[in-house]
Amino acid sequence: MRLGIWCPAPLSIRPDAPVKPAFEALTRHGGGVDRNYLYALDVLQRAEALGFELTLIAQRFFGPDLDSWMFASALAAQTRSIEIMAAVHPGIIDPRVVAKHAASVDRISGGRFCINVVNGSRPEEFLVFGQLIERSEARYRRMHEFIQVMKGMWLEDDFTFRGEFYSVEHGTVPTKSVRAPHPPIYAVSRVDEGMNVIAQECDAWFVNSPRTYQDYEPGLKRMESEVAEMERRCAELGRKMHYGLSACVLIGDTDEEAIAVADGYAAQLAHDPTIKSASVAVGANLIGTPKTILERIRRYESIGIDFLMLQFYPMRQGLDVFAQRLLPELRSRSSQAA
Numbered sequence: 001m002r003l004g005i006w007c008p009a010p011l012s013i014r015p016d017a018p019v020k021p022a023f024e025a026l027t028r029h030g031g032g033v034d035r036n037y038l039y040a041l042d043v044l045q046r047a048e049a050l051g052f053e054l055t056l057i058a059q060r061f062f063g064p065d066l067d068s069w070m071f072a073s074a075l076a077a078q079t080r081s082i083e084i085m086a087a088v089h090p091g092i093i094d095p096r097v098v099a100k101h102a103a104s105v106d107r108i109s110g111g112r113f114c115i116n117v118v119n120g121s122r123p124e125e126f127l128v129f130g131q132l133i134e135r136s137e138a139r140y141r142r143m144h145e146f147i148q149v150m151k152g153m154w155l156e157d158d159f160t161f162r163g164e165f166y167s168v169e170h171g172t173v174p175t176k177s178v179r180a181p182h183p184p185i186y187a188v189s190r191v192d193e194g195m196n197v198i199a200q201e202c203d204a205w206f207v208n209s210p211r212t213y214q215d216y217e218p219g220l221k222r223m224e225s226e227v228a229e230m231e232r233r234c235a236e237l238g239r240k241m242h243y244g245l246s247a248c249v250l251i252g253d254t255d256e257e258a259i260a261v262a263d264g265y266a267a268q269l270a271h272d273p274t275i276k277s278a279s280v281a282v283g284a285n286l287i288g289t290p291k292t293i294l295e296r297i298r299r300y301e302s303i304g305i306d307f308l309m310l311q312f313y314p315m316r317q318g319l320d321v322f323a324q325r326l327l328p329e330l331r332s333r334s335s336q337a338a
Contacts, residue, residue: 001297001330002307004054004085004244005047006277007071008040008315011063014269014278016314026064036066041078043316048082050323051331056116056309058277059087061125069101076109084109085186087116090146091139092130096171098146099153102183103175111178115150117187117202119143119194140193141165147185147201154182186244190226199233204242207305213262213285216296224303231304243304246277247284248311249322255288262287265313281311290325297330 006012010023022035044055055075059068072086086105088098098115106113119139126132133139145163152159152171159171177183187198188206198205207227210219227243234241250265252258262282269279284300286293297308312318 001301001305002054003052003330004056004307004309005044005052005319006246006281006309006311007055007057007075008043009036009058009060009063009065009071011060011065011274012058012277013311013315014265014272014275014313016317018317019315023064026066034066037071037074039316040071041075043319044075044079044082046316046319048079050319050327052082054083054085054114054307054309056085057087059089059118061089061092061129062122063274069105072113073105073108076105076112079109079112081112083112083114085114085116087118089118089120089125089130090143091120091126091133095146095149095166096153096168099150099173100175102150103154103173103177106177106179106183107175109178113177113179114184114186114203117143117147117185119187119189136191137193140189140191140197143187143194144197144201147197150185151182151201195230195233199230199237199239199241202241204244204307205230206244206246206309209245209247209280210283210285211280212266212283213259213287215283216285219283220299220303223305227304242306244307244309245284245300245305246281246309246311247286248278248281248313249293249318249326250282250287250313251293251318251321251325252287252289255292258288258292261313278311286310290329293326294329294333298333 008019015023019039022039025031025035057068057071068086072084076084102115123132142165145165149161149166152161153173157172159168161168184203186204187202190208207223210216230241250258250261266282269275
């Protein structure tokens with residue numbers, strides 16, 4: 001099981017006491033080197049030292065968050081092994097530009113870059129920064145073309161494409177990525193059109209977790225069915241897929257203690273619906289004693305999940321508690337399985 005960690009940012013994680021001032025500073029002039037960047041760098045360097053292999057930087061145009069691609073480039077220069085994933089929204093930025101940016105960050109990082117293609121769920125961002133398409137099926141057609149154009153720019157020396165949303169004549173990106181044939185592409189979708197695009201074009205799929213931790217058992221069955229369905233689609237295409245899950249880890253000395261923390265966590269998030277990724281992550285139900293959490297991780301592995309994108313609360317402190325109380329056992333079991 002590969003371990004990933006969310007990059008701390010205002011609309012990605014629930015702000016705790018140490019990070020809240022750094023988030024608030026983003027909305028004011030002055031202050032020198034950005035405190036959110038320095039905090040994120042501290043967290044990710046610690047995660048990297050612990051063996052975490054991946055971090056995800058969300059793209060939030062309507063928050064104070066730093067731009068995901070600028071953030072990724074800065075972090076790439078200050079890390080050594082962790083893979084850095086930046087999110088991108090088709091309909092806001094041109095795929096030809098994204099192809100150039102991705103090759104550049106991949107080279108800066110020494111081949112540690114990947115892309116999270118997010119089809120978009122914040123209409124106000126598209127109204128201001130891009131082009132809003134209300135119909136879901138049209139958005140997925142655009143997403144498909146977006147990825148096709150990126151790949152064409154990376155892989156061909158004279159790329160021509162004429163689609164519904166994008167047209168390219170004699171396109172190429174002379175800057176070649178360290179990783180061949182191109183940086184990996186991640187995405188998430190539960191709808192049929194989205195799953196088809198992911199099966200055809202992507203390397204990894206974020207499986208949808210239950211909406212609340214109370215839905216863990218039925219949610220696990222649904223996830224198992226969805227992974228099996230994606231496996232079927234990929235097999236028909238002769239492709240392989242990796243499966244990931246976003247989860248918030250809340251550890252207690254008893255399950256009841258951890259659940260009480262989770263209930264307070266969810267109640268706080270209910271007052272701030274902008275932090276959608278944090279609220280969704282609770283639904284994975286990595287909540288309880290170390291024994292309970294390890295058992296649930298094993299169950300996720302059994303249905304095909306092969307990487308986790310984790311959040312903690314408080315973020316830095318929670319990471320250290322995870323390292324002390326779960327990581328040794330998790331690594332031991334992974335070694336035994338290998």
